[in-house]
Amino acid sequence: xxxxxxxxxxxxxxxxxxxxxxxxxxxxxxxxxxxxxxxxxxxxxxxxxxxxxxxxxxxxxxxxxxxxxxxxxxxxxxxxxxxxxxxxxxxxxxxxxxxxxxxxxxxxxxxxxxxxxxxxxxxxxxxxxxxxxxxxxxxxxxxxxxxxxxxxxxxxxxxxxxxxxxxxxxxxxxxxxxxxxxxxxxxxxxxxxxxxxxxxxxxxxxxxxxxxxxxxxxxxxxxxxxxxxxxxxxxxxxxxxxxxxxxxxxxxxxxxxxxxxxxxxxxxxxxxxxxxxxxxxxxxxxxxxxxxxxxxxxxxxxxxxxxxxxxxxxxxxxxxxxxxxxxxxxxxxxxxxxxxxxxxxxxxxxxxxxxxxxxxxxxxxxxxxxxxxxxxxxxxxxxxxxxxxxxxxxxxxxxxxxxxxxxxxxxxxxxxxxxxxxxxxxxxxxxxxxxxxxxxxxxxxxxxxxxxxxxxxxxxxxxxxxxxxxxxxxxxxxxxxxxxxxxxxxxxxxxx
Amino acid sequence: xxxxxxxxxxxxxxxxxxxxxxxxxxxxxxxxxxxxxxxxxxxxxxxxxxxxxxxxxxxxxxxxxxxxxxxxxxxxxxxxxxxxxxxxxxxxxxxxxxxxxxxxxxxxxxxxxxxxxxxxxxxxxxxxxxxxxxxxxxxxxxxxxxxxxxxxxxxxxxxxxxxxxxxxxxxxxxxxxxxxxxxxxxxxxxxxxxxxxxxxxxxxxxxxxxxxxxxxxxxxxxxxxxxxxxxxxxxxxxxxxxxxxxxxxxxxxxxxxxxxxxxxxxxxxxxxxxxxxxxxxxxxxxxxxxxxxxxxxxxxxxxxxxxxxxxxxxxxxxxxxxxxxxxxxxxxxxxxxxxxxxxxxxxxxxxxxxxxxxxxxxxxxxxxxxxxxxxxxxxxxxxxxxxxxxxxxxxxxxxxxxxxxxxxxxxxxxxxxxxxxxxxxxxxxxxxxxxxxxxxxxxxxxxxxxxxxxxxxxxxxxxxxxxxxxxxxxxxxxxxxxxxxxxxxxx
Numbered sequence: 007x008x009x010x011x012x013x014x015x016x017x018x019x020x021x022x023x024x025x026x027x028x029x030x031x032x033x034x035x036x037x038x039x040x041x042x043x044x045x046x047x048x049x050x051x052x053x054x055x056x057x058x059x060x061x062x063x064x065x066x067x068x069x070x071x072x073x074x075x076x077x078x079x080x081x082x083x084x085x086x087x088x089x090x091x092x093x094x095x096x097x098x099x100x101x102x103x104x105x106x107x108x109x110x111x112x113x114x115x116x117x118x119x120x121x122x123x124x125x126x127x128x129x130x131x132x133x134x135x136x137x138x139x140x141x142x143x144x145x146x147x148x149x150x151x152x153x154x155x156x157x158x159x160x161x162x163x164x165x166x167x168x169x170x171x172x173x174x175x176x177x178x179x180x181x182x183x184x185x186x187x188x189x190x191x192x193x194x195x196x197x198x199x200x201x202x203x204x205x206x207x208x209x210x211x212x213x214x215x216x217x218x219x220x221x222x223x224x225x226x227x228x229x230x231x232x233x234x235x236x237x238x239x240x241x242x243x244x245x246x247x248x249x250x251x252x253x254x255x256x257x258x259x260x261x262x263x264x265x266x267x268x269x270x271x272x273x274x275x276x277x278x279x280x281x282x283x284x285x286x287x288x289x290x291x292x293x294x295x296x297x298x299x300x301x302x303x304x305x306x307x308x309x310x311x312x313x314x315x316x317x318x319x320x321x322x323x324x325x326x327x328x329x330x331x332x333x334x335x336x337x338x339x340x341x342x343x344x345x346x347x348x349x350x351x352x353x354x355x356x357x358x359x360x361x362x363x364x365x366x367x368x369x370x371x372x373x374x375x376x377x378x379x380x381x382x383x384x385x386x387x388x389x390x391x392x393x394x395x396x397x398x399x400x401x402x403x404x405x406x407x408x409x410x411x412x413x414x415x416x417x418x419x420x421x422x423x424x425x426x427x428x429x430x431x432x433x434x435x436x437x438x439x440x441x442x443x444x445x446x447x448x449x450x451x452x453x454x455x456x457x458x459x460x461x462x463x464x465x466x467x468x469x470x471x472x473x474x475x476x477x478x479x480x481x482x483x484x485x486x487x488x489x490x491x492x493x494x495x496x497x498x499x500x501x502x
Numbered sequence: 503x504x505x506x507x508x509x510x511x512x513x514x515x516x517x518x519x520x521x522x523x524x525x526x527x528x529x530x531x532x533x534x535x536x537x538x539x540x541x542x543x544x545x546x547x548x549x550x551x552x553x554x555x556x557x558x559x560x561x562x563x564x565x566x567x568x569x570x571x572x573x574x575x576x577x578x579x580x581x582x583x584x585x586x587x588x589x590x591x592x593x594x595x596x597x598x599x600x601x602x603x604x605x606x607x608x609x610x611x612x613x614x615x616x617x618x619x620x621x622x623x624x625x626x627x628x629x630x631x632x633x634x635x636x637x638x639x640x641x642x643x644x645x646x647x648x649x650x651x652x653x654x655x656x657x658x659x660x661x662x663x664x665x666x667x668x669x670x671x672x673x674x675x676x677x678x679x680x681x682x683x684x685x686x687x688x689x690x691x692x693x694x695x696x697x698x699x700x701x702x703x704x705x706x707x708x709x710x711x712x713x714x715x716x717x718x719x720x721x722x723x724x725x726x727x728x729x730x731x732x733x734x735x736x737x738x739x740x741x742x743x744x745x746x747x748x749x750x751x752x753x754x755x756x757x758x759x760x761x762x763x764x765x766x767x768x769x770x771x772x773x774x775x776x777x778x779x780x781x782x783x784x785x786x787x788x789x790x791x792x793x794x795x796x797x798x799x800x801x802x803x804x805x806x807x808x809x810x811x812x813x814x815x816x817x818x819x820x821x822x823x824x825x826x827x828x829x830x831x832x833x834x835x836x837x838x839x840x841x842x843x844x845x846x847x848x849x850x851x852x853x854x855x856x857x858x859x860x861x862x863x864x865x866x867x868x869x870x871x872x873x874x875x876x877x878x879x880x881x882x883x884x885x886x887x888x889x890x891x892x893x894x895x896x897x898x899x900x901x902x903x904x905x906x907x908x909x910x911x912x913x914x915x916x917x918x919x920x921x922x923x924x925x926x927x928x929x930x931x932x933x934x935x936x937x938x939x940x941x942x943x944x945x946x947x948x949x950x951x952x953x954x955x956x957x958x959x960x961x962x963x964x965x966x967x968x969x970x971x972x973x974x975x976x977x978x979x980x981x982x983x984x985x986x987x988x989x990x991x992x993x
Contacts, residue, residue, distance in 0.1 A: 397677075399647070400639060400644075401640055401644075406569065409572070409685070413685060413689060416685060416686065416689045417689070424682060428677055428678050428681065428682060429678070432674050432677055435669075435677070436670075439666075439669065443662060443665070446651070447657045447661070479568065480566045480568055480574075481566060482569065486569070
């Protein structure tokens with residue numbers, strides 16, 4: 007029996023209390039780092055197994071499926087797990103110095119413990135094959151995320167965390183109601199079981215009311231969690247005021263996992279036919295996605311706190327993902343899923359730059375970047391490359407996403423949407439270039455800060471991500487292959 | 503060495519050069535030695551490609567294949583060879599000039615300038631050698647991005663503003679118009695490879711052809727068709743060597759090169775003539791030729807006048823290629839060469855005047871020919887080439903263009919040509935006249951006590967060579983003619 011799926015979640019879950027028990031602060035970091043690298047290793051093995059042998063089903067505690075909780079790992083789960091654990095591993099490598107500077111020493115151990123719990127939650131969502139279990143893991147990851155955001159240096163972090171708490175709880179409650187309605191309708195919580203029973207519900211002209219209500223609650227709840235425009239209001243504050251490390255981790259993973267949940271619920275449980283043809287999820291998502299791309303990019307242009315600017319950019323990028331979903335085609339889904347991966351690469355790198363700049367200058371206002379091109383050459387070069395990827399310049403990962411998405415919209419004959427995607431990338435040019443121009447072509451800051459480059463422990467993970475941005479812009483076969491296979495599975499209702 | 507290796511070397515040499523320049527930033531002599539070395543090596547590599555008779559028939563090199571079917575591919579053809587040859591030859595000459603200019607003007611951030619120059623050249627080589635639209639687009643963007651730091655070089659308010667304008671227009675057009683055009687081509691043909699005679703299916707409706715051509719015409723912002731021309735005068739805030747090589751040769755020629763390439767290798771003659779879409783380019787180019795010349799008349803800043811002249815001259819090339827006859831295509835190729843040699847000489851002249859006399863305005867140039875006879879002599883020769891008078895290279899291209907026009911029967915274009923020649927005279931001849939025949943005038947900033955002679959010898963040598971090249975092109979136009987023939991014969 008292959009225990010990999012269970013081990014994946016158990017490692018961070020067990021290491022979290024270990025961090026708390028230890029009196030030695032560096033030890034907490036060491037444990038957390040080892041744990042994340044171990045999960046990353048496991049996720050690699052898991053992905054390889056799934057690619058070669060197809061989906062894995064694992065019954066927790068040996069209880070067979072409809073009664074016990076079963077883990078079901080198909081290629082989409084493996085893909086998301088790979089993103090989450092990979093980012094976590096790099097984030098923790100980056101974290102050591104940054105956390106020392108930004109988190110009060112007495113809460114250092116709690117910080118690492120919470121980070122691990124959050125990781126466990128996110129991994130669990132992607133791996134589990136049980137609808138209620140998804141909710142449980144969602145709460146685990148969310149509650150720890152609230153606490154992590156609240157640990158930010160500025161007092162506003164508390165308010166941001168509270169805001170996120172309220173919005174997140176509403177979202178989670180909606181999701182719970184949706185799951186409850188599904189349960190009342192079918193009497194099961196296992197995803198595969200649910201799917202087959204939902205399919206058996208006879209289709210009438212008006213549809214089944216319970217099912218429609220469940221769909222409505224789930225969609226709204228998930229949209230809240232994935233910060234779909236206009237339900238994104240919690241995100242800019244949360245990302246801006248959270249500690250740098252938390253922002254890196256959440257920006258690159260949390261919303262991706264929410265997108266994963268949306269895919270899982272709409273394609274694997276409710277069924278593509280029901281969701282898209284009867285309830286027109288495509289149209290429901292289309293408008294908010296386009297609005298996100300345009301409005302959030304525009305708002306990003308006017309931000310002076312660069313972390314906040316990147317947060318708005320994240321909202322726009324989520325728009326690209328949901329746009330891919332709303333196309334309801336194989337190409338569109340592949341584009342959306344691939345962009346989850348590529349966006350994690352670029353935003354991870356960009357927020358790491360923010361972490362490094364905050365480490366040296368104390369804040370990340372636009373004016374702090376003056377002259378940084380000379381004082382922190384490697385960090386700012388990373389920003390330029392990450393920014394190029396975000397704009398979608400060729401030979402970066404961002405270009406691949408854009409190319410495939412453009413192709414998918416052309417395939418669907420959606421000309422105006424093509425235009426909006428392109429407009430979105432032009433807006434990205436503007437907001438990225440403000441920073442580049444300030445960093446390289448402005449005289450130095452009147453007040454000289456420490457004129458050093460960021461420490462190597464920060465530069466290394468940052469450049470690993472930048473390298474990945476470029477590598478996956480040139481040879482994109484692995485993620486593209488996984489995304490396309492995942493799209494195939496989803497289009498066929500998750501049964502493969 | 504095989505052509506395949508040489509092609510890759512053409513891109514690698516400047517890139518490696520850029521890295522070495524970066525490493526030797528503390529030793530200016532070594533740094534500039536590296537620049538000259540890589541320019542010479544690059545010229546050698548391109549010459550090797552020209553001299554190898556098998557080079558033009560060698561297979562395409564696939565560098566990488568990010569998405570199945572959309573490869574990054576290099577392929578040599580006559581047009582690209584000509585462009586690569588001109589760019590690499592002029593890089594070598596410009597490097598000599600740049601060293602003189604940067605040293606005597608004590609410019610800051612010299613290392614950054616040399617690095618960006620080398621990367622820009624690598625991108626130019628990539629454009630010249632690209633085997634499909636995707637590759638072309640990649641290097642096109644790389645050229646935009648690598649030249650931005652050169653435009654914003656001075657780091658003052660003007661330079662930043664110019665840089666923003668430059669990047670904004672070029673990026674907006676390339677991402678907003680060129681990229682969708684490329685995706686469209688890929689979507690209809692499931693390839694973007696360059697094939698002589700075009701790849702678009704004959705079944706494509708006339709309306710689609712028009713629209714696609716429109717996307718390309720404005721998407722290739724570097725070709726500076728009006729109204730997408732404003733970035734070029736704005737880019738004149740850059741130091742003069744940058745304006746000379748990039749905004750008279752590499753960047754703008756990359757634009758028209760893409761245009762010619764798209765016309766010949768993507769659309770093909772037949773589909774354009776059938777749908778009549780080439781009228782679109784003819785009209786746009788004619789308007790640009792005349793209007794840009796009119797604007798040039800009113801510019802007092804010498805570099806801006808030259809920039810508008812470039813806008814107008816670039817449209818000659820677009821016009822020539824859109825006439826779609828063998829003779830006019832030859833004219834396009836010749837004019838790429840003729841304008842490159844002529845315009846770079848003019849910019850070199852402007853830079854030499856600035857370095858020696860600190861003058862930037864046309865109205866200040868009275869009598870300067872007596873102080874700087876070589877510079878202004880070269881300037882005069884280049885002027886002749888711009889107007890299209892023998893014995894300068896510009897005459898040959900105009901000759902072929904006239905023949906092309908008559909053979910295709912577009913008689914109204916003769917008027918455009920005539921008008922533009924007159925306008926060229928009107929904005930160039932007064933400069934030369936004033937320089938040689940008017941007495942020197944003195945202004946508060948420029949007093950007679952400010953005695954100056956020629957600019958440093960490195961600059962004078964460079965501009966003399968390019969002026970000579972302009973003359974040589976008139977007497978020995980074999981190389982471009984030969985390539986033009988291969989382009990049409992080797993289909």
